[in-house]
Amino acid sequence: MFSNLNHVGLNITRNKVQLVEVVREASKFCLENVNEHIFNEEFDFNFEESKIISILQTSLNLLTSETLLKSKNISVAIPLSAFNVFEIPYEPSLSSNALKEHLKWEFSILFPMLNSDDFIIRSMQLTNRNNEKRLLVIGLSAKLVQAIHKFCITNNLVLKYIDNSHFAFVSTIALNESKNSLSIYLCSACCSISSYLGKRLHTTKQIEVLDNNSLISSVNSFIENQNIAYDEMFLASDFEIDELKIGLEAKLGISVKVVNPFTNVPTSESFIQNAYFLNTPNSFSAAAGICYRKI
Numbered sequence: 001m002f003s004n005l006n007h008v009g010l011n012i013t014r015n016k017v018q019l020v021e022v023v024r025e026a027s028k029f030c031l032e033n034v035n036e037h038i039f040n041e042e043f044d045f046n047f048e049e050s051k052i053i054s055i056l057q058t059s060l061n062l063l064t065s066e067t068l069l070k071s072k073n074i075s076v077a078i079p080l081s082a083f084n085v086f087e088i089p090y091e092p093s094l095s096s097n098a099l100k101e102h103l104k105w106e107f108s109i110l111f112p113m114l115n116s117d118d119f120i121i122r123s124m125q126l127t128n129r130n131n132e133k134r135l136l137v138i139g140l141s142a143k144l145v146q147a148i149h150k151f152c153i154t155n156n157l158v159l160k161y162i163d164n165s166h167f168a169f170v171s172t173i174a175l176n177e178s179k180n181s182l183s184i185y186l187c188s189a190c191c192s193i194s195s196y197l198g199k200r201l202h203t204t205k206q207i208e209v210l211d212n213n214s215l216i217s218s219v220n221s222f223i224e225n226q227n228i229a230y231d232e233m234f235l236a237s238d239f240e241i242d243e244l245k246i247g248l249e250a251k252l253g254i255s256v257k258v259v260n261p262f263t264n265v266p267t268s269e270s271f272i273q274n275a276y277f278l279n280t281p282n283s284f285s286a287a288a289g290i291c292y293r294k295i
Helices: 049-063 096-110 142-154 165-170 212-226 242-252 275-279 281-292
Strands: 003-012 016-025 028-038 071-078 084-089 119-126 134-141 158-164 180-186 190-197 200-208 232-237 256-258
Touching: 003 165, 003 281, 016 049, 016 281, 028 049, 028 275, 049 142, 071 142, 071 165, 071 281, 084 096, 084 200, 096 119, 096 134, 119 142, 119 200, 134 142, 134 200, 142 158, 158 165, 165 180, 165 190, 165 232, 165 281, 180 212, 190 212, 200 212, 212 242, 232 242, 232 281, 242 256, 275 281
Parallel strands: 003 071, 071 158, 180 232, 232 256
Antiparallel strands: 003 016, 016 028, 084 134, 119 134, 180 190, 190 200
C-alpha cells in the first residue's frame, strides 16, 4: 500500500520521537497518523550509529504497531542544537566550488575542535535591509545523516529531507509578504528565534532555555538589537507553552500565534483521532512541518 505520493515526517528530540503521516486521497492530501514515543533514556545525537538505528527502529515499531505506514517517503526533523550554525558575509562573485571551500574554512575557524570534512555543510542567502550579502551556514554530522539514512533503507523508506525542527515548523506558518514576523521554536535544551522580512529569512539566533522570564528577556533583547517593528509572532514547542505565550504578549505587545499544524489538513477516512491530535497539536509542529514539505 506504499505510495510515492504519501509522506511521513519524524521529529526526533532528546526525549521522544514524533510521527505525522499524510496520504493522498481523492486528489488531496489527508492526515493519516499522529503519534509519539517517549525514549527510555535521553537521546544523544552523538550516539554510535548502531545505537541510533536501534533506538529509532524500536520507536518506529511502536509508533506503527496499530497504524501501519502507507508511505514510502520520509523526512526527519532534529533539534537546532544538533547543528553547527553561523552567519557570515560573502562575496557573490565566488564560484560554487570557491564558496564551498570558503564555508569549510569558516567552519574550521569557528569550530577548531571539529573536522569540517566530517560535516555536511549547507548555506542559504539571508535577506537584509542594507543590501549586505550574508549567508546562514549550517553543518550537520555526516555520521548522523548516514545513521538516519541506513535506518530508512532498513525500513524500505526513501529519505527526502533532514532539517532542523525550527525550519521544519516554519513550513506550517503562513508568512505574509507585507509583514515582518518572528518565529520561535523551543526544544528541551534550547530556543531558536528567526526573523522574517516578508517571506524571507533575515536572521536567526539560538539561546539557552533557563526559564520563561529569562527567555522573554532574551526575545526582547533580540528584537531591540534588530531594530525592526514586528507585526506578528509564531510560537511552537515540544512542550506546554501557554504561560510563555501570555508572558511574551504582555512584555512585547505583539500578538503571539500558537500554531495548530493540523487545522488546514483534512483527516483521512481511516484516521483515528487521539489525544495528541486533540490536545497537543502544537507540539507536533516540527513533525508536521517536515511532513508537509512533500505537499
